[in-house]
Amino acid sequence: MTQDSEDVLLTARQWLDDGKSVALATVIETWGSSPRPAGSRLAIDQDGRLVGSVSGGCIEGAVARRASQVIADGEPCLMEFGVADEQAWSVGLACGGRIRLFVERIEP
Amino acid sequence: MRRRLLDRLLAARAAGQPVALVTDLGTGQQALVYPDAIEGETGLWDEDLALARQMLAEDRSGLVGESLFVQVNNPPLRLVVVGAVHIAQALAPLASLAGYAVTVIDPRGTFATEARFPGVALSTDWPDEALTALQPDARTAIVTLTHDPKLDDPALEAALGSAAFYIGALGSKKTHAKRLERLRSAGFQDNALSRIHGPLGLAIGAKTQAEIAVSILAQVIAARRGSLP
Numbered sequence: 460m461t462q463d464s465e466d467v468l469l470t471a472r473q474w475l476d477d478g479k480s481v482a483l484a485t486v487i488e489t490w491g492s493s494p495r496p497a498g499s500r501l502a503i504d505q506d507g508r509l510v511g512s513v514s515g516g517c518i519e520g521a522v523a524r525r526a527s528q529v530i531a532d533g534e535p536c537l538m539e540f541g542v543a544d545e546q547a548w549s550v551g552l553a554c555g556g557r558i559r560l561f562v563e564r565i566e567p
Numbered sequence: 568m569r570r571r572l573l574d575r576l577l578a579a580r581a582a583g584q585p586v587a588l589v590t591d592l593g594t595g596q597q598a599l600v601y602p603d604a605i606e607g608e609t610g611l612w613d614e615d616l617a618l619a620r621q622m623l624a625e626d627r628s629g630l631v632g633e634s635l636f637v638q639v640n641n642p643p644l645r646l647v648v649v650g651a652v653h654i655a656q657a658l659a660p661l662a663s664l665a666g667y668a669v670t671v672i673d674p675r676g677t678f679a680t681e682a683r684f685p686g687v688a689l690s691t692d693w694p695d696e697a698l699t700a701l702q703p704d705a706r707t708a709i710v711t712l713t714h715d716p717k718l719d720d721p722a723l724e725a726a727l728g729s730a731a732f733y734i735g736a737l738g739s740k741k742t743h744a745k746r747l748e749r750l751r752s753a754g755f756q757d758n759a760l761s762r763i764h765g766p767l768g769l770a771i772g773a774k775t776q777a778e779i780a781v782s783i784l785a786q787v788i789a790a791r792r793g794s795l796p
Contacts, residue, residue: 468573468576468577469577471573472570472573472574472577475570475573483568485590485636485638487592487629487630487636488629488630496628497628497629497630497636497638498628498629498638498639535592535595537592561590561592561636563568563590563595564568565568565569565570565573566568566569566570567570
């Protein structure tokens with residue numbers, strides 16, 4: 460975990476150096492069988508590029524969409540995801556866990 | 568997060584310095600908490616600061632109360648392997664994959680070679696000197712694999728003088744009993760000797776060198792996570 464989150468931060472800084480706006484999502488709390496522990500990170504740039512992981516891939520898309528708003532207005536936010544519903548369009552965790560995330564913009 | 572804080576965080580990690588990033592989830596303000604210092608935008612109550620440092624020591628990220636998130640950033644755990652033997656060739660890459668920074672010590676130059684251990688930190692110093700130089704701490708595991716008392720014993724004596732969270736020595740029950748006898752004669756008490764896992768490894772019926780490496784690493788992980796059987 461230490462190593463991959465370091466890569467996330469190093470990549471985020473590289474994106475900043477390239478002149479991109481960047482948001483960072485961090486898992487702050489988990490319940491049940493969620494795949495990534497508290498402290499796991501995902502960085503998102505203004506073009507939608509992703510590095511890192513906050514789940515097994517179940518919610519990264521939804522986090523990236525919210526991150527673009529955080530990049531635009533600079534307001535940090537909390538997000539929470541629970542179990543996926545039967546309906547195909549709901550975003551959630553197939554593993555039955557729940558997680559809470561903090562999403563923030565990195566101020567250049 | 569401010570760019571300056573990100574730079575400081577990455578600098579601390581590059582220097583192998585433990586640091587916790589503390590975020591006030593209400594305001595987004597952040598601070599960096601080191602074992603002996605704090606810097607950043609948000610102040611912390613003494614109680615929260617103490618908790619953040621405890622979490623840093625325990626390598627555990629999480630919430631403090633409702634609104635503070637503590638993310639720990641520790642340097643990698645270390646595994647020091649004494650004996651550049653066959654099992655070590657499997658153990659080094661396996662431990663590396665699990666996030667450990669691995670050093671292999673063997674004064675016998677034909678064993679500790681780059682060809683046998685590509686990309687692994689190697690030392691050909693005498694094991695006790697090499698270990699002392701590495702300054703094993705509470706985030707270090709030490710394993711002796713040489714089977715040779717001339718090499719294993721000085722390494723174990725140095726290991727017992729450190730705060731290493733795991734010490735293991737390869738060898739049968741009989742070999743281990745003799746080893747403990749020698750270390751007793753050298754002045755070590757039973758409570759100190761009980762820190763040595765011997766025969767080492769979890770009982771998974773391991774036969775091949777890779778399987779034995781898995782059983783050793785599993786025991787190291789169990790010790791680290793407080794889950795030893």
